[in-house]
Amino acid sequence: MSVDKLKRTVLGAIAASFFLVSGAVFAAIGDMPLNLTKGVTETSQRVYDLHMIILYIVTVIGIIVFSVMCWSIFHHRKSKGAVAAQFHHSTTAEIAWTIIPIIILVAMAVPATKTLIFMEQTGDAEMTLKVTGYQWKWKYDYLDEGVTVWSALDQASNEARQRDSGIDPGTVENYLLDVDNPIVLPVNTKIRILTTAADVIHAWWVPALGWKRDAIPGFINDNWTNIKEPGVYRGQCAELCGKDHGFMPIVVRAVSKQEYAAWIEEQKAAALAAADGANREWAKDELLAKGKEVYAANCVSCHQANGNGVEGLFPALNGSAIVNGPAADMINILLNGKNLMPAFKEQLNDADLAAVMTHERNSWDNTAKDIIQPADVKAAR
Amino acid sequence: MSYAAVHDDEHHDHKPTGIGRWLFSTNHKDIGTMYLVFALIMFFIGGAMAMVIRLELFQPGLQYVDPQFFNSMTTVHALVMIFGAVMPAGVGLANWMIPMMVGAPDMAMPRMNNMSFWILPFAFTLLLSTFFMQGGAPAGGWTMYPPLVLQLGDGLPFLIFAVHFLGLSSIMGAINIIATVFNMRAPGMTFMRLPLFVWTWIITAFLLIAAMPVLAGGVTMLLTDRFFGTAFFDAAGGGDPVMFQHVFWFFGHPEVYILVLPSFGIISQIIPTFARKPLFGYASMVYATASIAFLSFFVWAHHMFTVGMPLAGELFFMYATMAIAVPTGVKVFNWTATMWKGSMTFETPMLFSIGVLFMFTLGGFTGLMMGITPVDFQYHDTYFIVAHFHYVLVPGIVFGIVAGVYYWLPKWTGHMYDETLGKWHFWLSTISVNILFFPMHFLGLAGMPRRIPDYNTQFTDWNQIISIGGLAFGLSQLILVWVVIKCIRGGEKATDQVWEGAHGLEFTLPSPPPFHSFTTPPEVTDATAHS
Numbered sequence: 001m002s003v004d005k006l007k008r009t010v011l012g013a014i015a016a017s018f019f020l021v022s023g024a025v026f027a028a029i030g031d032m033p034l035n036l037t038k039g040v041t042e043t044s045q046r047v048y049d050l051h052m053i054i055l056y057i058v059t060v061i062g063i064i065v066f067s068v069m070c071w072s073i074f075h076h077r078k079s080k081g082a083v084a085a086q087f088h089h090s091t092t093a094e095i096a097w098t099i100i101p102i103i104i105l106v107a108m109a110v111p112a113t114k115t116l117i118f119m120e121q122t123g124d125a126e127m128t129l130k131v132t133g134y135q136w137k138w139k140y141d142y143l144d145e146g147v148t149v150w151s152a153l154d155q156a157s158n159e160a161r162q163r164d165s166g167i168d169p170g171t172v173e174n175y176l177l178d179v180d181n182p183i184v185l186p187v188n189t190k191i192r193i194l195t196t197a198a199d200v201i202h203a204w205w206v207p208a209l210g211w212k213r214d215a216i217p218g219f220i221n222d223n224w225t226n227i228k229e230p231g232v233y234r235g236q237c238a239e240l241c242g243k244d245h246g247f248m249p250i251v252v253r254a255v256s257k258q259e260y261a262a263w264i265e266e267q268k269a270a271a272l273a274a275a276d277g278a279n280r281e282w283a284k285d286e287l288l289a290k291g292k293e294v295y296a297a298n299c300v301s302c303h304q305a306n307g308n309g310v311e312g313l314f315p316a317l318n319g320s321a322i323v324n325g326p327a328a329d330m331i332n333i334l335l336n337g338k339n340l341m342p343a344f345k346e347q348l349n350d351a352d353l354a355a356v357m358t359h360e361r362n363s364w365d366n367t368a369k370d371i372i373q374p375a376d377v378k379a380a381r
Numbered sequence: 382m383s384y385a386a387v388h389d390d391e392h393h394d395h396k397p398t399g400i401g402r403w404l405f406s407t408n409h410k411d412i413g414t415m416y417l418v419f420a421l422i423m424f425f426i427g428g429a430m431a432m433v434i435r436l437e438l439f440q441p442g443l444q445y446v447d448p449q450f451f452n453s454m455t456t457v458h459a460l461v462m463i464f465g466a467v468m469p470a471g472v473g474l475a476n477w478m479i480p481m482m483v484g485a486p487d488m489a490m491p492r493m494n495n496m497s498f499w500i501l502p503f504a505f506t507l508l509l510s511t512f513f514m515q516g517g518a519p520a521g522g523w524t525m526y527p528p529l530v531l532q533l534g535d536g537l538p539f540l541i542f543a544v545h546f547l548g549l550s551s552i553m554g555a556i557n558i559i560a561t562v563f564n565m566r567a568p569g570m571t572f573m574r575l576p577l578f579v580w581t582w583i584i585t586a587f588l589l590i591a592a593m594p595v596l597a598g599g600v601t602m603l604l605t606d607r608f609f610g611t612a613f614f615d616a617a618g619g620g621d622p623v624m625f626q627h628v629f630w631f632f633g634h635p636e637v638y639i640l641v642l643p644s645f646g647i648i649s650q651i652i653p654t655f656a657r658k659p660l661f662g663y664a665s666m667v668y669a670t671a672s673i674a675f676l677s678f679f680v681w682a683h684h685m686f687t688v689g690m691p692l693a694g695e696l697f698f699m700y701a702t703m704a705i706a707v708p709t710g711v712k713v714f715n716w717t718a719t720m721w722k723g724s725m726t727f728e729t730p731m732l733f734s735i736g737v738l739f740m741f742t743l744g745g746f747t748g749l750m751m752g753i754t755p756v757d758f759q760y761h762d763t764y765f766i767v768a769h770f771h772y773v774l775v776p777g778i779v780f781g782i783v784a785g786v787y788y789w790l791p792k793w794t795g796h797m798y799d800e801t802l803g804k805w806h807f808w809l810s811t812i813s814v815n816i817l818f819f820p821m822h823f824l825g826l827a828g829m830p831r832r833i834p835d836y837n838t839q840f841t842d843w844n845q846i847i848s849i850g851g852l853a854f855g856l857s858q859l860i861l862v863w864v865v866i867k868c869i870r871g872g873e874k875a876t877d878q879v880w881e882g883a884h885g886l887e888f889t890l891p892s893p894p895p896f897h898s899f900t901t902p903p904e905v906t907d908a909t910a911h912s
Contacts, residue, residue, distance in 0.1 A: 032842050033827030036759055051756045058746040065717065069738065072720045077727075078657070084724040088659040097714040098707060105703045108753065113696060115755040120692045161443060161835055169441040170838050176441075177837050195689075200529040201622060203687060203762060207828045211758040214688045216623060217528060218616020221689035238687075238762040238830045240522045242529055243449045246833030312515035312534055313449065340532060 037207050040229045040254070044210025046115045054108060061104070119211065122222045125192030129185070133195070133202025133215035133237065134342065136244035136301060140183045147267045150347060152297055153247045154178040161247060162305070177234040180297060182251035186260035187227050195221045199342060200242060206235030206250055214239055227254040243313075244301050277351030278374040284358070287371060291359025294352045298344070299360075307364045314340070318364040327372050330357055331380045345381070350374040396896050404499075407491030408896060409476045410793075412498050416473025417786070419501055421862070423465030424779075426509075428855050430458035435848040441838050451834035452520035457508070459523035463640065464547045465505055467774070470782045471643040472497075472554045475582045478789065479558060481887035482576045484567025484905060486897045489560035497553035504546035511536030522832065524633070525600065527614040527625050531607050538608070541600045548593040555586035567886070569905035573667070576885050577660065580667050581646030584674045585639050591678070592635040599628035623688050630681035638677045641741075641773065642670060644781025645712060648734040650885070651788050652716055655731035656723030657882035662715040669708035669715075676705050686757045695754045702752035706745070713742050728880070729803030733784035736776055736811050744772030747822065762832075765825025771818045776811070783810075783861065790868050791875035795893040798868040802860055809857040816850030 038048045076082045130141040137152035153161075157176050160167035169175040185191060195204050195215040205212030209225045212235075227233075235250040255263070296305075299317075303309050307318035317323050322330055334353055337343035344353060354374040361368035396402065406412055433454050437445050446454070476494065480487055488494050511518040516534010519525070525540070533540070562575070562583050575583075603625070605611040612618020614625045653660045660666065682690060682698040690698075716738055725731070747769040751757045760766060783806075791797050820843040825831075829840050836844065875892040886903060887894070 032823065033839055034823045036826045037828070047755055047759055050753065051750070051759070054750050054753060054756065058749060062742070062746060065713065065742065066739065069717050069720065069735075072717065072723070073725065073735065076656075076721065076723050076725055078724045079726070082722075082724045084657040085722040086658065087661075087722075089662045089664070090718075093714075093718065094662055094665050094711070098711060101707050101710045105706060109700060109703060112699065112753045112755060116695060116699070117692065119755055119758070120695075163443040163447060165442070167442075169835075175837050176835060200532070201526060205762075205830070207759065212687055212761060213758075216616075216688065218622070219689075235828075236830050236833075240452070240526075240529065240832045242521075242532065243447075243452065245452070246448065246830070246835050310447075310449070312517065 039208040039210045040227055040231065040233065041208070041210050041225055042228070043119055043225065044208060046118065047210045050111055050115055053111065057104065057108065122192055122224045125190045125224055127186075127189060128192040128194065129183075130194045130196070130220075131204050131215060133197035133199075133204065133241065133248075134347070135199050135242050136237075136248040137298075138179075138204070138248065138250060139198075139347070142264065142267075145264050145268070147264055147271065149181050149183055149267065151179045151181045151183060151251070153249060154180050155296065158247070158296070158300075174234065176247065177236070177249045177251070179249055179251045182232070182253045184253045184255055184260055184263045185227060186257045187230050187254050189257065190224060190226045193223045193225060195223065201239050202237050202241045202248070203239035204235070204250065205238040206233050206252055208233040208235075209252075212238045227252075230254050230256065247301070274349050274351065277349060278378040281375075282351070282354065282371075282373060284371050287355045287358040288362060289355075290351065291355035291357070294348065294356040295359050298348065299356065302340075307360070307366075317360050318366065320366075323360050324366055324368045327357070327370070327376060328380065330361075331372070331377055335377070335380060350377040350381075353377045405495065407487070407495055409480050409488045409491070409494065409898070410894070410896070412488075412494050413473045413476030413478075414793075415498055416469045416476055416501075419498075420466050420470035420473060423461050423469070423505065424858070427458050427461035427466055428858065430454045430461065431851060432855055434458065435851040437834055438836070438844050439848040440845070441836055441841055443835055446834070448834045449517060449520055452522075452832065453512070453518040455832055456519045456521065456523050457512075460508060460519070460543075461505070462774075463523070463636075464544075465501070467640050467778055467782070468547075468551060469501060471582075471585070471640070472551075474578075474643065474647070474782065474785050474789075475554075475558055477793065478887060479561055479579055479582060480565070481890060481894060481898045482579050482885060483562060483565060483570055484886050484899045484903045485561060485565035486899050488557050489565055490557050493553050494557055497550045497557065500546050500550040500553075504543045504550065507539045507546070508543035511539050514539070524626075524629055525603065526629075527603060527606065527622050530603060538604065541604045544600050545597055548597045551589050552593050555589035558582055558586045559590075567899065567902040567905050570886075573664065574905060574907070576646075577649035577663070577666055577670075578643070578646035581642040581649070581670055584670050585642045588635045588639050588642075588674055588677070592632045592639065595628060596632035596636075599625060599632065602628075623685070626685045626688060627681065630684045631678070633684060634681040635674070635677045637773075638674055640778050641781075642674070644737065644741075644778045644785075645670065647781045647785035647788070648716065648737050651730045651734040651784055652719050652738075654788075654880050654882045654884070655728060655734075656720050656725050658719060658723040660715070661718035661721075662711075665711055666715055669711040672708040673705060673712075676701065676708070680705060683752055683754075683757070686754050687761050699752060699754040703749065706749050706752075709745055713738065713745070726881075728787075729798070729800060729807055730784045730788035732804065732807040733780045733787065736780045736807065737784065740772055740776030740780070740811075740814070744769055744777050747772065760825060762830055763825035764821040764829045764831055767831050768818050768821035768825060771821070775818065776814050780810070786861075786865070788880075789887070790865065791879045792887060792890075792892050792894065794869050794872075795875055795891075796868050796872035797875050798864050798872065802864045802867070806857060806860040806864065809860070810854060813850050813853035813857055817847055817854050818850075820847050820850075 036048055036051050038045055128143045130143055132139040137150060140149045140151060156172045157178055159165055160169050160172045195213050197215040197217045199217060202215040203212050204215055213221050213223050231254055233252045237245055237248045302314040303317050307316060309316040335345045351374040354372045354377050357372045361370060403415060433446060437451055514535040516536055518536055519533055519540045521530035521533060562579055602613040606613055606615060612620040614620045614622045649660055649666060679701045680698060683702045686695060751760050751769060787798060787803055824840055824843050829836055877891055878888045879892060890898060
């Protein structure tokens with residue numbers, strides 16, 4: 001009796017601690033990310049529903065199959081005196097477990113096909129956004145408005161993510177999921193989104209929109225979205241695109257149609273002002289200040305903050321013959337690119353290019369120490 | 382390599398001695414041993430790279446490695462594990478077991494056998510030497526997608542030639558297996574009496590012969606794109622970068638089954654032995670394996686749903702992918718039915734086989750989920766797929782290989798292995814492998830992309846749990862090494878049959894078997910065959 005009692009007490013204690021531990025685990029997991037987002041579009045909602053349906057189906061199948069296995073493992077064991085039966089086939093059973101899965105699969109294929117057809121209807125869009133992937137930033141062209149936005153990792157994340165930066169990523173808001181220039185899209189509008197790339201393959205993915213699609217150099221992929229709720233939606237590049245693949249996030253700010261129209265006007269005005277930069281003489285300090293910003297946003301990931309580059313991959317600017325050589329050669333490389341170095345002709349305006357070159361020629365151990373004016377760049381285009 | 386030196390000292394076979402025995406070996410057992418030892422070494426090299434990945438991902442921010450080196454780690458980890466660990470382990474088991482299982486003295490082409498093994502160390506020297514080159518080791522993913530892969534520095538031709546050599550080695554191995562099984566079966570060993578391990582390997586060998594040349598062609602086009610001015614994959618020259626992905630995955634999907642079918646074969650040997658009951662549905666197992674292999678050539682594009690295919694293409698590849706669930710289901714049901722009403726015992730090989738049964742099935746479920754195209758648009762290139770293929774590859778395939786090693790180790794060495802240590806190995810591996818890979822499902826669904834060296838802080842907790850699981854899993858594998866060494870050095874004498882419920886020709890030979898397995902072909906009847 002006392003042995004039985006002891007056994008019961010021990011089992012009870014084990015069971016109680018099991019429930020306590022699993023309770024604590026579930027409480028902790030409750031705060032941790034677990035499932036697919038429902039998102040903010042009809043597509044994402046449909047995809048979420050489909051995901052849940054399939055998850056439930058495979059869970060039920062799993063419970064049935066695993067239960068049979070477990071039953072067998074616990075009951076048909078030699079230590080319990082089980083004697084092996086010698087049957088080795090059953091045509092009925094084998095036909096049944098071929099036909100039943102086929103029926104289940106067909107049942108799954110029906111909603112999947114409907115959703116896929118829905119997702120591929122890219123026609124009758126009200127506006128078009130062209131997304132171009134670059135190593136390692138995004139360019140957005142609002143084709144109907146003639147507005148272009150360049151979007152790269154924000155400064156705070158970029159500083160914190162450098163090795164040995166000493167900055168705790170926990171102190172950076174939206175670490176690695178924030179950009180310098182978020183794009184703005186109107187809600188309740190069918191937007192056609194074209195994806196392509198300039199160098200290698202990228203993939204544009206905002207989970208809340210319900211899909212991702214590769215951005216392939218030389219090809220244009222056709223997608224659409226229709227955002228139901230205003231808000232800020234974040235995503236990342238999803239196709240390995242080189243060294244800084246993990247550092248080219250996407251931020252979409254969905255706003256009302258009126259706010260969107262106002263934002264477009266702002267962008268147009270800003271573009272005009274920037275284009276004007278080449279028409280005046282800039283002071284050295286002004287160029288140096290702007291150049292530092294441009295360098296941090298566009299150059300630092302390859303050529304590094306100390307200008308020494310990465311051996312074997314990205315050449316040093318510190319002490320470089322080109323940076324210390326004639327201005328015309330340097331302008332040519334920045335405009336048109338060289339080997340892995342992308343052409344910055346389209347990415348940066350005359351003032352940005354002049355500023356960053358001035359910054360480089362005056363930084364580190366470089367001896368050129370001269371000024372390049374935006375007008376020089378404009379003339380070289 | 383030292384470990385086989387002891388195990389056959391009591392036979393009177395003519396066998397070479399010293400280093401020449403290994404360098405010039407034409408013996409299926411010695412070559413099998415070399416394959417297995419090589420695979421084990423590569424498993425630990427690839428595992429060390431995984432440890433670097435998990436170390437860097439233990440917390441947000443970059444602490445230990447640069448992003449470029451991180452990408453090299455993920456890329457080379459995959460190449461080493463697939464081509465260096467899993468495939469050679471499968472070939473090693475085939476080398477050891479197939480001649481004994483079909484009643485032959487050795488493989489059909491022993492010199493080619495030697496060459497197909499000795500290519501491997503050279504191929505991996507080429508591959509791993511890229512770490513010391515300008516531009517570093519391959520960092521564009523094991524899938525080698527252009528244009529990214531073409532940005533690699535001096536290492537690119539080394540990567541490509543390493544792949545060529547690996548393909549050459551695999552094709553030679555495959556030809557040898559086919560020739561052996563087709564020509565050297567003992568009298569009475571008809572095709573439908575072959576052990577299932579032999580069946581899965583014949584089918585695997587045909588897959589290898591069909592798929593590896595496609596990969597070789599694809600990477601050769603990369604080579605000419607980079608060095609000879611062609612533009613197969615460059616849109617600016619009229620090419621198409623997506624074409625490479627089609628070529629690659631036309632190899633890559635059959636490759637998945639090249640990896641998994643031998644594991645299916647192994648557990649089809651082990652489960653009947655320890656259930657003391659014949660394999661359920663032998664014929665349907667053979668047909669299901671063949672159907673899986675056949676279908677595997679029609680589903681490649683499900684690896685690249687997001688490249689933007691026409692609707693009809695997406696639908697075709699979705700339906701074809703779902704269809705593979707049917708023969709795979711048949712196999713799982715047959716294994717379950719084999720255990721049903723058996724008289725089971727749970728020695729280490731059986732434990733690992735049951736592990737395969739449960740966890741491969743789990744990986745199969747997520748595979749089905751990703752076959753559903755519209756949902757795959759969310760899952761693709763996230764940790765969800767990382768979870769899926771690691772479930773299939775580690776507890777699905779590596780566990781199968783480990784099960785095979787425990788199952789046949791007493792036959793190879795003549796000694797029983799340490800059962801207690803084996804059980805520790807199984808339980809520690811099973812617990813840690815789930816801590817390692819299960820949370821990856823959550824990370825993927827929550828939106829963490831794969832192949833990133835750093836992540837948003839919301840993903841920290843799961844990543845820490847995963848890294849701890851990874852370390853535990855890696856350390857647990859050292860038990861295997863200890864068990865194998867201990868077993869070679871001594872232990873309880875193994876009987877010829879080794880396991881109470883074991884059937885098949887390999888268990889009619891002494892343990893350890895003679896240097897030349899069957900010098901006189903045995904007569905095979907239904908009673909002595911596996912099925």
